[in-house]
Amino acid sequence: MSLVLNDGERDRAGARLLALLDDHERGLPTSHLLPDLDRPRLTELLNTPMPDKGIGVDGLFDEIVDTVLPNSTAVAHPRFLAYVLGPPNGIAPYAEAVAATINQNCNFWQLSPAASVIERSVLAWLGDVVGFPSTAGGILTGGGSLATLTGLATALHDRAPDFRATGLQGGGAPLVVYTSEEAHRSVDKAAVVLGLGIDHVRHVPTDDRYRMRVDALAEAVAADRRAGLRPFCVVATSGTVTTGSVDPLDAIADLCEAEDLWLHVDGAYGALFLLAEEKRELLGGCARADSITLDPHKLLFASLEAGCLLVRDAAKLRAAFAFSSSYLTVADDPLMTDYMDHGLQLSRDFKAFKVWSALRAFGVxxxxxxxxxxxxxxxxxxxxxxxxxxxxxxxxxxxxxxxxxxxxxxxxxxxxxxxxxxxxxxxxxxxxxxxxxxxxxxxxxxxxxxxxxxxxxxxxxxxxxxxxxxxxxx
Ligand SMILES: Cc1ncc(COP(=O)(O)O)c(C=O)c1O
CATH class of the missing domain: 3.90.1150.170 (Aspartate Aminotransferase, domain 1)
Structure with missing residues (x-):
C-alpha cells in the first residue's frame, strides 16, 4: 500500500478533518472538562496490535472520533482554569497542518530557509516585547522547562570558562545558582540535568507577597563566597507558578551586576503580560536579564509545544551550542540562522510557524x-x-x-x-x-x-x- 493518499482519500481526509474541527469548536462549551473515561476501550486501544493491512482514512477517523476525542481532556473549554495552560488559538490547527506538510527541518538554513527567517522574525518580535537589544538571539523550544535548561547551560558556558572542555569535572569550587522558594521546579530540574546538583541550588526565602527577598539573596551569595563556593547565576521569576508573584527584577538585576552574576528570568507564565499596558512597569525589569524564558504556548495560545529562550547576547548562546561537524556542510547566510547552533536539537520542527501564523492572522x-x-x-x-x-x-x-x-x-x-x-x-x-x-x-x-x-x-x-x-x- 502506498504511503501517499490518492485523490479520493485526500478528499475524505480533508472532509473528515474539517468536520472534526467544526464539531470540536461547536461542542466546546458543553464538552466534558474531564473525559468520562472509557477504560475498557482504552485498554483495548493499548492492546490492539498494529494492523498489517491499514484501516484506511475513514477507519482512522472513526477511531479518532469514537475513542481518542471522547477520552481527551477539554483544555479549550472556557472554564478550564487549572494549571497554566492556554487553549490553542483558532489558526493553530491549520498552521500545524501546513508545518507538517512542508516538514522543514529547522536546524540549518538550507533545510528550512523561509522557516529560518520566520523563526528569526518571531524571536525578534519577542525580543522587542521584552525590551532586549538587537544583539539578542534565541531559539524556540519544547516549552519553558527546556528554555530554562538551555538558558542555564548558556550561563554555565559564559561563567565557567572551561565548561566546554571539562564540564564540571575540571575541579574548582562548586558553582551555585540562586532562585526563590516559589520558583518552578524546572529550575531544580535544569540544575540537576546540568550536573550542578540540587545541593547547589539556593531557594531564597520570599516576602509576604511571595517575592524573592533581595536581602536574603545578597546574604546567601555572600555566605557562599565566604565558604569558597562559586555563585554564578540567579533565576528570578516574573510570574510564579502558584500565586503569580513577580520577583523584584530591578533590585535583583542591580545585585547581579554588582556581584557579576548571570541573571536568568523565568517568564514562562508571566513575562508575556508585558503585552498588557498595565503590567509594563511591574515587568519592565525583564529587559535587564541576560536570558529569559518565555512560553508562547501559554499567553500566545500557541498549540503545544512552543517555549522560547532569549539571550541578550546571541553570541553567548552560540558559544554554548555551536559545534562544527564534517557531515553538515553549511555555508553562512546573513539572512538566515542555523538554529542547531542555538540549542540542543539537531532535527527540529517548525514551531515558529504557528506562532508567526497567529500573529499575522490575528494581529498583535x-x-x-x-x-x-x-x-x-x-x-x-x-x-x-x-x-x-x-x-x-x-x-x-x-x-x-x-x-x-x-x-x-x-x-x-x-x-x-x-x-x-x-x-x-x-x-x-x-x-x-x-x-x-x-x-x-x-x-x-x-x-x-x-x-x-x-x-x-x-x-x-x-x-x-x-x-x-x-x-x-x-
Ligand atoms: C513559572 C513557570 N516556569 C516554568 C514552567 C514550565 O513550563 P513548561 O510547562 O512549558 O515546560 C511553568 C509552567 O507552568 C511556569 O509556570
Missing amino acids: DAFREATERCLDLARHLGERVEATPGLDLLAPVVLTAVCFRMRGVDHTEVLATLAAEGTALLGPALVDGHDGIRVCVTNHRTTKADVDLIVDRLRELGKSDDVAEGVLVS
Missing part, C-alpha cells in the same frame, strides 16, 4: 486584548472571592492566578465536584502552608459569566452538603 492587538481580558477576569474573580463569605484570598492577585480557600470544606472534594458536574476544572493551591484552590485565567475563551458561574457554585457548595454527600469523582 488581539493578543494584547486577550492578555488584558485574562487580567481583568482574574481581578474580577479576586474581588468576588473577597466579597463572598466563606472564601478567603490566600495571596494578592498580581497576574491571573487567584488562590483562595473555602472555610469548612475539603478542597480536594470541591475540586472533584466542580469537575464532575462540569462546572469548571480548577487546580489545587498550597500557599504558605495553607491548602486551597487555584484558578489561573490563561484562557482566551473565558468570559465574566464563566467566572461568576464558578463563584456562585462555590458559594452554594460552601453552604450545602453536596460535597459531603458525594457528588464526587476520586
Whole structure:
C-alpha cells in the first residue's frame, strides 16, 4: 500500500478533518472538562496490535472520533482554569497542518530557509516585547522547562570558562545558582540535568507577597563566597507558578551586576503580560536579564509545544551550542540562522510557524486584548472571592492566578465536584502552608459569566452538603 493518499482519500481526509474541527469548536462549551473515561476501550486501544493491512482514512477517523476525542481532556473549554495552560488559538490547527506538510527541518538554513527567517522574525518580535537589544538571539523550544535548561547551560558556558572542555569535572569550587522558594521546579530540574546538583541550588526565602527577598539573596551569595563556593547565576521569576508573584527584577538585576552574576528570568507564565499596558512597569525589569524564558504556548495560545529562550547576547548562546561537524556542510547566510547552533536539537520542527501564523492572522492587538481580558477576569474573580463569605484570598492577585480557600470544606472534594458536574476544572493551591484552590485565567475563551458561574457554585457548595454527600469523582 502506498504511503501517499490518492485523490479520493485526500478528499475524505480533508472532509473528515474539517468536520472534526467544526464539531470540536461547536461542542466546546458543553464538552466534558474531564473525559468520562472509557477504560475498557482504552485498554483495548493499548492492546490492539498494529494492523498489517491499514484501516484506511475513514477507519482512522472513526477511531479518532469514537475513542481518542471522547477520552481527551477539554483544555479549550472556557472554564478550564487549572494549571497554566492556554487553549490553542483558532489558526493553530491549520498552521500545524501546513508545518507538517512542508516538514522543514529547522536546524540549518538550507533545510528550512523561509522557516529560518520566520523563526528569526518571531524571536525578534519577542525580543522587542521584552525590551532586549538587537544583539539578542534565541531559539524556540519544547516549552519553558527546556528554555530554562538551555538558558542555564548558556550561563554555565559564559561563567565557567572551561565548561566546554571539562564540564564540571575540571575541579574548582562548586558553582551555585540562586532562585526563590516559589520558583518552578524546572529550575531544580535544569540544575540537576546540568550536573550542578540540587545541593547547589539556593531557594531564597520570599516576602509576604511571595517575592524573592533581595536581602536574603545578597546574604546567601555572600555566605557562599565566604565558604569558597562559586555563585554564578540567579533565576528570578516574573510570574510564579502558584500565586503569580513577580520577583523584584530591578533590585535583583542591580545585585547581579554588582556581584557579576548571570541573571536568568523565568517568564514562562508571566513575562508575556508585558503585552498588557498595565503590567509594563511591574515587568519592565525583564529587559535587564541576560536570558529569559518565555512560553508562547501559554499567553500566545500557541498549540503545544512552543517555549522560547532569549539571550541578550546571541553570541553567548552560540558559544554554548555551536559545534562544527564534517557531515553538515553549511555555508553562512546573513539572512538566515542555523538554529542547531542555538540549542540542543539537531532535527527540529517548525514551531515558529504557528506562532508567526497567529500573529499575522490575528494581529498583535488581539493578543494584547486577550492578555488584558485574562487580567481583568482574574481581578474580577479576586474581588468576588473577597466579597463572598466563606472564601478567603490566600495571596494578592498580581497576574491571573487567584488562590483562595473555602472555610469548612475539603478542597480536594470541591475540586472533584466542580469537575464532575462540569462546572469548571480548577487546580489545587498550597500557599504558605495553607491548602486551597487555584484558578489561573490563561484562557482566551473565558468570559465574566464563566467566572461568576464558578463563584456562585462555590458559594452554594460552601453552604450545602453536596460535597459531603458525594457528588464526587476520586
Ligand atoms: C513559572 C513557570 N516556569 C516554568 C514552567 C514550565 O513550563 P513548561 O510547562 O512549558 O515546560 C511553568 C509552567 O507552568 C511556569 O509556570
